[in-house]
Amino acid sequence: MSFLKLGTLSAFAxxxxxxxxxxxxxxVAMQLEPPHxxxxxxxxxxxxxxLYSNVFEGLTRFxxxxxxxxxxxxxxxxxDDGLTYTFHLAPNVKFHDGTTMDANDVKFSLDRARxxxxxxxxxxxxxxxxxxxxxxxxxxxVTLSEQNGSFLFNMAWGDxxxxxxxxxxxxxxHPIGTGAFKFTxxxxxxxxxxxxxxxxxxxxxKLDHVTFKFISDPTAAFASMMAExxxxxxxxxxxxxxxxxxxxxxxxxxxxxxxxxxxxxMNNKQPPFDKKLVREAVAHAIDRQAIIDxxxxxxxxxxxxxxxxxxxxxxxxxxxxxxDPELSKKLLKEAGLPDGFTTTLKLPPPSxxxxxxxxxxxxxxxxxxxxxxxxxxxxxxxxxxxRGHDFGLTIVSHTEPFDIGIYARPDYxxxxxxxxxxELMKTLNRTTDEKxxxxxxxxxxxxxxxxxxxAYLFELGIATVAKAGVRGLWKDAPTQATDLTAVYWAE
Amino acid sequence: xxxxxxKRLVSLVIALFVASIVIFVMVEVVPGDxxxxxxxxNAQPDTLNALRDELGLNGSMWQRYLSWAGGMLHGDFGTSxxxxxxxxxxxxxxxxxxxxxxxxxxxxxxxxxxxAGIWAASKRGxxxxxxxxxxxxxxxxIPNFWFAMLMVLVFAINLHWFSAGGFAGWDKxxxxxxxxxxxxxxxxxxxxxxxxxxxxxxxxxxLSEDFVRTARAKGLSKRQALWRHALRNAMIPxxxxxxxxxxxxxxxxxxxxxxxxxxxxxxxxxxxxxxRDLIVVESVVMLLVFAVVMVNFAVDIAYAIxxxxxRVGA
Numbered sequence: 187m188s189f190l191k192l193g194t195l196s197a198f199a200x201x202x203x204x205x206x207x208x209x210x211x212x213x214v215a216m217q218l219e220p221p222h223x224x225x226x227x228x229x230x231x232x233x234x235x236x237l238y239s240n241v242f243e244g245l246t247r248f249x250x251x252x253x254x255x256x257x258x259x260x261x262x263x264x265x266d267d268g269l270t271y272t273f274h275l276a277p278n279v280k281f282h283d284g285t286t287m288d289a290n291d292v293k294f295s296l297d298r299a300r301x302x303x304x305x306x307x308x309x310x311x312x313x314x315x316x317x318x319x320x321x322x323x324x325x326x327x328v329t330l331s332e333q334n335g336s337f338l339f340n341m342a343w344g345d346x347x348x349x350x351x352x353x354x355x356x357x358x359x360h361p362i363g364t365g366a367f368k369f370t371x372x373x374x375x376x377x378x379x380x381x382x383x384x385x386x387x388x389x390x391x392k393l394d395h396v397t398f399k400f401i402s403d404p405t406a407a408f409a410s411m412m413a414e415x416x417x418x419x420x421x422x423x424x425x426x427x428x429x430x431x432x433x434x435x436x437x438x439x440x441x442x443x444x445x446x447x448x449x450x451x452m453n454n455k456q457p458p459f460d461k462k463l464v465r466e467a468v469a470h471a472i473d474r475q476a477i478i479d480x481x482x483x484x485x486x487x488x489x490x491x492x493x494x495x496x497x498x499x500x501x502x503x504x505x506x507x508x509x510d511p512e513l514s515k516k517l518l519k520e521a522g523l524p525d526g527f528t529t530t531l532k533l534p535p536p537s538x539x540x541x542x543x544x545x546x547x548x549x550x551x552x553x554x555x556x557x558x559x560x561x562x563x564x565x566x567x568x569x570x571x572x573r574g575h576d577f578g579l580t581i582v583s584h585t586e587p588f589d590i591g592i593y594a595r596p597d598y599x600x601x602x603x604x605x606x607x608x609e610l611m612k613t614l615n616r617t618t619d620e621k622x623x624x625x626x627x628x629x630x631x632x633x634x635x636x637x638x639x640x641a642y643l644f645e646l647g648i649a650t651v652a653k654a655g656v657r658g659l660w661k662d663a664p665t666q667a668t669d670l671t672a673v674y675w676a677e
Numbered sequence: 678x679x680x681x682x683x684k685r686l687v688s689l690v691i692a693l694f695v696a697s698i699v700i701f702v703m704v705e706v707v708p709g710d711x712x713x714x715x716x717x718x719n720a721q722p723d724t725l726n727a728l729r730d731e732l733g734l735n736g737s738m739w740q741r742y743l744s745w746a747g748g749m750l751h752g753d754f755g756t757s758x759x760x761x762x763x764x765x766x767x768x769x770x771x772x773x774x775x776x777x778x779x780x781x782x783x784x785x786x787x788x789x790x791x792x793a794g795i796w797a798a799s800k801r802g803x804x805x806x807x808x809x810x811x812x813x814x815x816x817x818x819i820p821n822f823w824f825a826m827l828m829v830l831v832f833a834i835n836l837h838w839f840s841a842g843g844f845a846g847w848d849k850x851x852x853x854x855x856x857x858x859x860x861x862x863x864x865x866x867x868x869x870x871x872x873x874x875x876x877x878x879x880x881x882x883x884l885s886e887d888f889v890r891t892a893r894a895k896g897l898s899k900r901q902a903l904w905r906h907a908l909r910n911a912m913i914p915x916x917x918x919x920x921x922x923x924x925x926x927x928x929x930x931x932x933x934x935x936x937x938x939x940x941x942x943x944x945x946x947x948x949x950x951x952x953r954d955l956i957v958v959e960s961v962v963m964l965l966v967f968a969v970v971m972v973n974f975a976v977d978i979a980y981a982i983x984x985x986x987x988r989v990g991a
Contacts, residue, residue, distance in 0.1 A: 219948070229718070307716045310721065410843075412834040568710070
C-alpha cells in the first residue's frame with residue numbers, strides 16, 4: 187500500500203517536474219510599440235514586428251533568409267506574357283473570428299490597398315495590379331497592367347496581408363488574421379498578448395502564449411534582460427552591452443543582417459555634389475570599418491552599393507570606394523575645389539546616424555570637407571531632407587527590402603537622374619527569368635556604385651539577445667518581423 | 678473666505694485659458710507633419726492627403742484650436758493620430774499608473790521628511806542634525822534617474838527582488854504596488870531630502886519667534902512648545918514645497934517612467950512627441966498644467982486654513 191502510494195507520488199512528482207521544464211510561453215521585448223495594429227495602413231515597422239506571420243499572413247511570405255515562400259497561396263500559375271497570376275489558396279483557412287478565408291477576402295484586401303483613398307504606406311507595391319478576379323472560392327486571378335518581376339516578392343510584405351471585410355473597421359485595435367497566433371490583449375504602453383490559434387490551417391505554433399513588451403530605453407533594455415524579466419529582446423538597442431551577454435551562459439546573442447542599407451546620402455542636384463568627382467571624393471574619404479566599430483560596436487557589414495549582402499544577387503563593390511583620403515583630396519582638386527568646401531550634414535535620431543555622423547564629419551574634415559551638423563527628429567527629417575530636399579549630406583538606413591528601384595526615381599530625395607538606370611529597372615520589372623534578373627541586378631548595382639550616387643556605408647546589423655534555451659528565432663531580418671511560429675524552448 | 682476662494686478661482690480659469698493657447702501654438706509651430714511621419718519614406722502624395730483629411734489636419738489653425746479647446750471643455754480630448762483611440766481614454770488609462778505613482782512617491786517623501794526634519798530641528802547642532810543634513814545634501818545632489826538605475830542594478834539584476842520595470846496591472850493590488858515601489862522610491866528620495874531641509878529650517882525659524890518664547894515662559898517644555906505651537910506655523914513653507922513637488926513629481930515621472938518602462942503619462946507624452954502625435958502632446962501637457970494649477974489652488978486654500986491672517990489679507 188505504502189509502496190503504491192510512494193510510487194504514485196513519485197510518478198506525480200516526475201510529471202510535475204516535466205511540466206515545469208516544458209515552457210510554452212515566451213516574453214519578447216522590443217524597443218518600439220506599434221501605434222496601432224493594422225499593418226496595411228502605416229509605415230511603422232513595429233506593427234510588422236509583432237503581427238507579421240504570427241497573426242497576419244499574405245499570399246506569399248518571407249523566409250528568414252529573405253527568400254519568398256508560399257503563404258496563403260500554396261501554388262500559383264503565371265501566364266506566358268507574365269501579366270496574369272492565378273493563385274491557388276490553401277483550403278480550410280479560417281480567420282481568428284471563425285469566418286472563412288477565401289478568394290473574396292483576397293480580392294477585398296488587394297482592392298482596398300490599391301484604392302484611391304487607401305492609406306497603405308506602400309501603395310506602390312500594388313500599382314501594377316489592373317484587376318483582381320475571384321475564379322472560385324479557392325482561386326484568385328490577378329491581372330497586371332505591366333510585367334512585374336517583383337510581384338510575388340511584393341505580395342510577401344506586411345502591407346499586403348490578407349484581411350477580412352467583417353473585421354476591418356476594428357482592425358487597428360483588434361486585429362483578426364489567419365496566422366498561427368491570435369491577438370488577445372493590448373495594454374497600451376506596456377504589452378500585447380497573443381495566444382496559440384488552435385484552429386490554424388498550417389503547421390501549428392509550438393508556443394501556447396506570447397507576450398510582447400515595449401522597452402524603449404537602452405539602459406532599461408539591458409536591465410530587463412539581466413533581471414530575466416524578458417526571454418528575448420529583438421533588435422537589442424545597446425550594442426555596447428552585447429559582449430556581456432555573449433559571456434553569460436544564461437544568454438545567447440544572435441547576430442544577423444537586416445534589409446537596412448545605411449548610406450551617406452548626397453544631394454545629387456545641389457552643388458558641389460552635382461559633380462561626380464566630388465561625390466567620388468566623399469566616397470573615398472570614408473573609412474567604413476571605423477564607423478562600424480565606432481558607432482555600431484562592430485555590428486554591420488560594409489557595402490559598396492545599395493544591396494543587401496545576404497541576397498544571392500549581391501556583388502561586393504566596396505573596392506570602388508575604398509578608403510583613400512589622398513585620392514579624395516586629389517579628386518577634389520580635379521573638381522576645382524582644392525580647399526574643400528562646406529556643406530550640411532543632417533542627422534535623424536537613430537544612433538547609427540548620430541554617432542556615425544560625428545565620425546564621418548571628422549573623416550570628411552581630414553580631406554577638407556567641412557560639415558555643419560544638424561540633429562533632426564524623424565518628422566523634421568522627413569519634411570526637410572526627404573520631401574524638401576534641403577540638405578547636402580545625410581545619413582539614413584533604407585530598411586525596405588530590395589529597394590534598389592528608388593534610384594530610378596529622379597524626384598527621390600537624393601535626386602539621381604540617370605535614364606540608363608531607369609531603363610534598366612523597367613527591363614528588370616519585365617523579366618521573370620532568374621538568370622537574366624541576376625545579370626540585370628549586377629549591372630544595376632554597378633551603375634550606381636560607379637556613379638557614386640551616395641557613399642555606401644554598411645548593412646545595418648541586428649542583434650537578438652535571448653535566453654539560452656530559446657530555439658527557432660530568425661537570424662536575419664528580411665523584413666521587420668519577429669516570426670515566432672517556429673520558436674520553442676529546448677528541454 | 679468665500680471671496681478669497683472666488684478670487685483664486687478666477688485667476689485659475691485665466692491661467693488655464695492662456696496656457697491652452699500657448700501650448701497649442703507652441704506645439705503647432707514645431708515643424709514636422711504627423712501624416713508623413715506615419716506613412717514613412719514610401720508614401721505617395723495622394724495617400725498623404727487622404728490621411729491628412731482623415732486626421733483633420735487640413736483645417737485652419739483656428740478651426741483646430743477651437744475644436745480642440747471646445748472639446749476639452751466637455752471632456753473630449755480628440756482622437757490620437759497614431760493610436761487612433763480617444764485621447765481621453767488613453768490619458769485615463771495612463772493616469773492609473775502615473776497618479777498612484779506620484780501619490781506613492783509623495784507619501785514616501787513626506788513620511789521620510791517630516792520625522793527627519795523635526796528630529797534634526799529638535800537636535801539642532803548635534804550629531805543627529807548634522808547627520809540628517811549630510812544625508813539630505815546627498816539626496817538633493819543625486820539625480821533621480823541615476824539613483825533609479827542603481828536600484829535596478831541592486832534590487833532587480835543582482836538580488837532579483839523586484840523586476841527591472843513594467844507594470845503588473847491593477848487587477849492584483851500587491852504586485853501592482855510592488856512594480857511601483859522602486860520608481861516611487863527613486864522619485865521620492867530627492868523630494869524627501871528637500872522637504873526635510875525645508876521642514877528643519879522652517880521649524881528653527883518659528884522656534885526663535887516671540888510666541889514660542891512666550892509659550893516656553895508660560896512653562897511649556899521645549900518639546901511641547903514645538904509640537905503645540907511651532908509646528909503648525911512652520912507648515913506654510915512646507916506646504917508650498919509639497920505643492921511644488923507634486924508638479925515636479927509629474928514631470929520627473931517622464932524620466933523615471935522611461936527608466937522603468939512604466940505605461941504612464943510621462944512615457945505617453947515622450948512617445949507622442951517623437952511620433953508627432955500632436956493632439957496627445959497638447960492634451961497631456963494641458964492636463965499637467967491643469968493639475969499643477971489645481972494643486973496650487975489647493976495649497977492656497979490650505980494656507981488660508983493654516984494661517985487665518987491670509988483670509989483677511991485677501
